Amino acid sequence: MYDRAVSDPEAGLSAEQLGAYFALVEVGSLLQYAVDEHLRADGDLSYVQFQILARLTDAPDGRLRMTDLADGVVYSRSGLTYQAGLLVNRGLITRAPSPDDERSVIVTVTDAGRALVAHVLPGHVERVQQLLFAPLSGDDVTAFGAVLGRIREHMRAVPPRSAKPRAARRKAG
Amino acid sequence: MYDRAVSDPEAGLSAEQLGAYFALVEVGSLLQYAVDEHLRADGDLSYVQFQILARLTDAPDGRLRMTDLADGVVYSRSGLTYQAGLLVNRGLITRAPSPDDERSVIVTVTDAGRALVAHVLPGHVERVQQLLFAPLSGDDVTAFGAVLGRIREHMRAVPPRSAKPRAARRKAG
């Protein structure tokens, strides 16, 4: 992309690194976009909403505290409140204060929520398969996943400059 | 992440693929977030604004049509119009109709824009270096970049279901 601007030898990124960096950003964005599009068309869900539902579906008893949800989903706290509100309105989840700690809110998937995830899942997976893994061999996937995993661990370990590590990610954004 | 929900054997994603998929989304997001944060702190620029400026800085004569900019940057048309407006207000770029085609708008970086990119660049590169490449060997980078490049080409080739390929093709470069 803007190679000359960024690939200043003094600055410390080789052409190879630069290419990997740009490709990573672009692939990540395109993938999220494609997946988001499918989820909206097939289940009227945003990617974030799907993540929330899927994580709840995966949790014991289908329940999680808001905070635990926020840690797993790439998202800001207030954004999660907003999206959770939308999901409650659609009857896909319920919210209730925790008995243990009145400050906490426990979110639970409803049957409708589980059904919607189940409905949307095949197409979701199919998209990922076609977009991301179609051009990769088994060895490619192994190597690719290993490197990504290493990077992720590194990123999680590095202290983010400002308070919020936009989660296990985020931002996205 | 939501492994049980997504890693249905019938659905077609192995555990290994699943891990790579999640790691990719997370790493891409965290990276963008970290870089965005730095750019705002150091130059009051969003990632998108930086991409616009950097691409212009890299272009011959520092000029590009809006459409060509949009193709290189992961962005919607209207979003680009908005961000370009902000950059014009700050005197970092100028906009003028193309002499060749009155429909087109030619965007040009100003000296102030170039200066800002130069100011921000070292820190930007440093962040990428520390976050993304620090835990990788030279061979890792090579392999990683090769796989990503392959995926990118594949994604660009696959017809997006709806009209907008959120950043798809651009000319060789």
Added chain:
DNA sequence: CGTACATGCTTTGAATTCGAAGTTCACTGC
């Protein structure tokens, strides 16, 4: 107890984003 601080979540206001509709200009074919 009582003050101080910490935690968990929501509300708020501003900024950003997108898609759809609208506008203007260019390029056919007739």
Added chain:
DNA sequence: GCAGTGAACTTCGAATTCAAAGCATGTACG
């Protein structure tokens, strides 16, 4: 010339997002 089609942007309204401020509850410590 003069429709009809398409391209390049912009404007518009609605949805989403964030950070900061607000509230309520929990915990530490004198």
